[in-house]
Amino acid sequence: MKRFACISLILILSFSTISVARGATVSDSQKQLDNINGSISDKKDKLDDINKSREEIQKQIDGLDSETSTLSGKITNINVELNSVNDQLTKAQSDLEQAEKKLDEQNTMFRNRIKAMYTAGNSTYLEVMLGSESFSDMVSRLEWVEVILEYDKNLIEEIKNEKAVIEEKKVELAQQQNKIQTLKADADTKYKELEQKTSAKQTLMATLQKDKAYYEKMIAAEEQQAAKIKEMIRQMQSQGSGSKTPTETGIHSITGGRSYAITSAYGWRVHPVLGTQKFHAGIDIAVPSGTPIYAVRSGTVTYAGWMSGYGNVVMINHGDIISLYAHNSSLAVSVGQKVSGGQLISYSGSTGMSTGPHLHFEIRLSGSGETINPTSYYVR
Numbered sequence: 001m002k003r004f005a006c007i008s009l010i011l012i013l014s015f016s017t018i019s020v021a022r023g024a025t026v027s028d029s030q031k032q033l034d035n036i037n038g039s040i041s042d043k044k045d046k047l048d049d050i051n052k053s054r055e056e057i058q059k060q061i062d063g064l065d066s067e068t069s070t071l072s073g074k075i076t077n078i079n080v081e082l083n084s085v086n087d088q089l090t091k092a093q094s095d096l097e098q099a100e101k102k103l104d105e106q107n108t109m110f111r112n113r114i115k116a117m118y119t120a121g122n123s124t125y126l127e128v129m130l131g132s133e134s135f136s137d138m139v140s141r142l143e144w145v146e147v148i149l150e151y152d153k154n155l156i157e158e159i160k161n162e163k164a165v166i167e168e169k170k171v172e173l174a175q176q177q178n179k180i181q182t183l184k185a186d187a188d189t190k191y192k193e194l195e196q197k198t199s200a201k202q203t204l205m206a207t208l209q210k211d212k213a214y215y216e217k218m219i220a221a222e223e224q225q226a227a228k229i230k231e232m233i234r235q236m237q238s239q240g241s242g243s244k245t246p247t248e249t250g251i252h253s254i255t256g257g258r259s260y261a262i263t264s265a266y267g268w269r270v271h272p273v274l275g276t277q278k279f280h281a282g283i284d285i286a287v288p289s290g291t292p293i294y295a296v297r298s299g300t301v302t303y304a305g306w307m308s309g310y311g312n313v314v315m316i317n318h319g320d321i322i323s324l325y326a327h328n329s330s331l332a333v334s335v336g337q338k339v340s341g342g343q344l345i346s347y348s349g350s351t352g353m354s355t356g357p358h359l360h361f362e363i364r365l366s367g368s369g370e371t372i373n374p375t376s377y378y379v380r
Helices: 002-119 125-130 135-206 212-238
Strands: 262-264 267-270 277-280 283-285 292-294 299-306 312-317 321-331 344-348 359-365
Touching: 002 135, 002 299, 002 312, 002 321, 135 321, 212 359, 299 321, 312 344
Parallel strands: none
Antiparallel strands: 262 283, 267 277, 283 359, 292 344, 299 312, 312 321, 321 344, 321 359
């Protein structure tokens, strides 16, 4: 009986210990599971916060792009008006020079008349008349005196008129000069505002530069835009507007003869963030914001405005090729305008899907819209 009682007690204690140990294990596991679930929930919340933050940053970038587009449009309008006023100023200066030259000629003629009268003696018109030898001579002298008087009268009147014209031209010249100063001041103000918005955008974009999804979106937008440009050129060709501009053989520096590095070449490349091969339709040139950009050849502007991922864009039809200049801060030309090789067309910037100031430069065949390597067209 004692032995049975001992065995029974041992078994009871063993089962009791196993139950307690088992109970403790389930409790600990449940706590670990709760901790893991809590951690997952925290990470999901943080991920949601990150995604919301990225969405908010993207909204801010989109907003800045919209404001930049509007502001760039205003600066472009000012640039176009400034060019027009400069042309008017040049004409006013030319008119003033011609009026002053004409006045100088008239003054010379008048001085010669006075000199001739002095050389002939201090005779009055009356003395000339009284010196007539006959009535017919007097009539003849009278006609001669009337001609001289009329000539002198007209000469004096012309001198007065030219002086009035000169004064009017001087006033017009001063008005044009004042208008130019006003336009330049307005452009400077808006350009500074544009620089601030561009800087704010770059700060925001810096937070997304290592984001794979963002780069994929940026490249997708660029590829989509490139396809639209290609289709646009094809439509131009089908409408017969692709070959109206004669081909020019000369090439002008698009950066005004200054040398800037090519930071991204034309063609297939391994993207540094995505690690995949992507096609780059042009070359990226590391020009600072606000750098004047010039037409590579003479031609007709076929596009001048905002183009989503490309930002502010200028496209010029040169006959055999079409040149494209993207990410500009502002433009200096308008659609339909004839431009000469080396003429100012825009100012560089960082508009559209751009992470920093640069010029994206493309050359496309005017017939098909296909891109070709533009490197040989970049004269430095």
